[in-house]
Amino acid sequence: MNMALRGDEFELARAFEDLRRDGIASIPNFLTDEEFARMGKFVDDAVARRPGAYVGFNGPAEMAGSGLDELGASDRLHSLAERIYEHMTGRPAQRSDFYQVLRCLSGPDVNTHSHFYHYDSYVVTLLVPIRIPTKGKTGDFLLIPNARRYRRSYWRNAVDKVLLDNRISQRVLRFLAERRLPPVRRVKLEPGRMYFFCGYRTIHTNEPCDEDQLRATALFHFANPHAGHSRGPRAKMA
Ligand SMILES: O=C(O)CCC(=O)C(=O)O
Numbered sequence: 001m002n003m004a005l006r007g008d009e010f011e012l013a014r015a016f017e018d019l020r021r022d023g024i025a026s027i028p029n030f031l032t033d034e035e036f037a038r039m040g041k042f043v044d045d046a047v048a049r050r051p052g053a054y055v056g057f058n059g060p061a062e063m064a065g066s067g068l069d070e071l072g073a074s075d076r077l078h079s080l081a082e083r084i085y086e087h088m089t090g091r092p093a094q095r096s097d098f099y100q101v102l103r104c105l106s107g108p109d110v111n112t113h114s115h116f117y118h119y120d121s122y123v124v125t126l127l128v129p130i131r132i133p134t135k136g137k138t139g140d141f142l143l144i145p146n147a148r149r150y151r152r153s154y155w156r157n158a159v160d161k162v163l164l165d166n167r168i169s170q171r172v173l174r175f176l177a178e179r180r181l182p183p184v185r186r187v188k189l190e191p192g193r194m195y196f197f198c199g200y201r202t203i204h205t206n207e208p209c210d211e212d213q214l215r216a217t218a219l220f221h222f223a224n225p226h227a228g229h230s231r232g233p234r235a236k237m238a
């Protein structure tokens with residue numbers, strides 16, 4: 001077992017139980033208070049520079065100095081993602097870079113960047129909530145866990161995406177979510193926790209928060225099974 005993970009081992013075993021039951025799990029206190037404060041400050045500063053707009057960051061260079069760049073390069077996070085990958089797929093993980101995103105929602109753009117139900121192209125999705133509103137619409141995370149299997153071919157995977165990325169599917173899922181009907185599940189995210197789920201197999205998205213609030217999440221996507229193929233110009237999410 002990787003040394004970097006030893007302290008997290010107990011939490012991980014428990015989290016795998018949650019994952020089996022709920023399709024998503026989280027590890028508490030994954031970040032130190034200092035790490036978390038630094039990420040929060042980076043987000044607050046970025047949003048203050050562009051008030052009322054959606055602010056997005058792609059890749060570690062764009063979030064240099066936030067601590068998220070260091071986290072994405074750390075052995076600890078790679079070990080965690082690899083363990084989760086092996087648990088989910090039953091196959092040995094290969095070391096590869098994360099596809100790293102930081103999403104800061106506030107202002108009128110909150111609706112444009114919410115309720116977009118999708119599968120990620122990557123097997124493991126790690127989600128770190130940095131700022132989550134505590135009042136009004138809290139921007140909950142919505143999911144239908146493990147709605148599809150792993151696809152052998154890129155094209156079969158692309159068909160799943162087309163079947164989901166159209167007006168009818170999107171409206172049906174939104175209708176269900178807004179009425180709190182199954183199979184859509186809802187998670188109130190808690191800052192400080194590290195959430196994970198199988199982004200490749202799970203239909204997921206976020207609800208909007210109120211326009212005068214801020215909802216910021218960092219995503220670390222790990223292991224793209226169809227890595228040889230370009231993501232294409234229409235890819236809106238990982
Ligand atoms: O911000 C969130 O809660 C989810 C974002 C997401 O699924 C993605 O960026 O792929």
Ligand SMILES: [Fe+2]
Nearest residue numbers: 120199237238
């Ligand atoms: Fe996603």
